[in-house]
Amino acid sequence: MEEYHKEYNRKEIIAPKVLRMLWLKKEKLDEVREALKFQRLEKFARLSGNIYPALVEVFLTNMWYDENTIYSQVKGVDICINDEVWLVIGGLVNAGIPLGRSNTVGLEEFNKVQFFKSCLRNPNTESRSYYVGGLVVTPHILAFIVIHVVLTEEDLMLMYCLMGRIKVNQVSVIQEHIIKIRRKIKYRIPYVVLISHFIKYFEIDTEGEVVESVKAQNEISATTLSKIGLKKVNDECWICKADGDSPDQ
Numbered sequence: 001m002e003e004y005h006k007e008y009n010r011k012e013i014i015a016p017k018v019l020r021m022l023w024l025k026k027e028k029l030d031e032v033r034e035a036l037k038f039q040r041l042e043k044f045a046r047l048s049g050n051i052y053p054a055l056v057e058v059f060l061t062n063m064w065y066d067e068n069t070i071y072s073q074v075k076g077v078d079i080c081i082n083d084e085v086w087l088v089i090g091g092l093v094n095a096g097i098p099l100g101r102s103n104t105v106g107l108e109e110f111n112k113v114q115f116f117k118s119c120l121r122n123p124n125t126e127s128r129s130y131y132v133g134g135l136v137v138t139p140h141i142l143a144f145i146v147i148h149v150v151l152t153e154e155d156l157m158l159m160y161c162l163m164g165r166i167k168v169n170q171v172s173v174i175q176e177h178i179i180k181i182r183r184k185i186k187y188r189i190p191y192v193v194l195i196s197h198f199i200k201y202f203e204i205d206t207e208g209e210v211v212e213s214v215k216a217q218n219e220i221s222a223t224t225l226s227k228i229g230l231k232k233v234n235d236e237c238w239i240c241k242a243d244g245d246s247p248d249q
Contacts (some may be wrong), residue, residue, distance in 0.1 A: 042093030
């Protein structure tokens with residue numbers, strides 16, 4: 001418990017995001033929807049339900065891992081996050097290319113600078129950081145859904161695969177983010193909904209625990225897209241507000 005308070009009490013929890021494929025279809029965001037479906041992220045993207053922040057932090061405190069599996073123990077219950085658990089809870093299959101600087105299989109043509117410029121509304125923009133604000137609509141939304149405000153090299157690899165229909169090992173990607181919590185002191189806690197589903201899957205007693213619910217504002221909606229700089233025109237398509245009323249070319 002002392003380690004739990006020392007390591008995780010000061011870490012910030014990343015607010016969960018919930019995404020419905022039917023909403024993407026309704027909003028005619030077909031490229032985004034097809035990119036996520038190709039990666040089998042439909043079930044994972046719509047995960048919601050109760051969050052148990054204290055139990056999530058205990059899970060992370062007691063976590064260890066080998067090459068393919070995460071283990072932990074919560075309230076005396078042994079937890080093994082194997083391929084079956086990933087499939088049942090998140091609809092994810094432990095297959096596809098792993099992402100990382102050491103991996104080049106399937107990514108031989110990837111160049112982070114060239115790819116990032118290809119996603120910009122203005123490819124001539126000069127910047128030392130890979131901010132998502134200048135991206136055209138589809139990569140902008142994908143970046144918001146699965147990544148961050150500033151893209152790392154690994155993030156750009158993931159975006160490259162999403163846009164190029166290259167099958168990624170999403171289990172490996174998520175595991176790597178979870179494992180980073182142990183390695184990096186200031187790393188924020190991701191996937192609290194997913195980990196809470198792990199806790200329920202292994203039938204850990206949650207009675208008397210602090211519980212939070214995924215709120216309506218956690219669901220990605222038209223309001224969400226407006227907040228990240230997009231707007232819908234003629235009830236037909238989404239564009240970047242900075243582009244006036246002209247859809248991306």
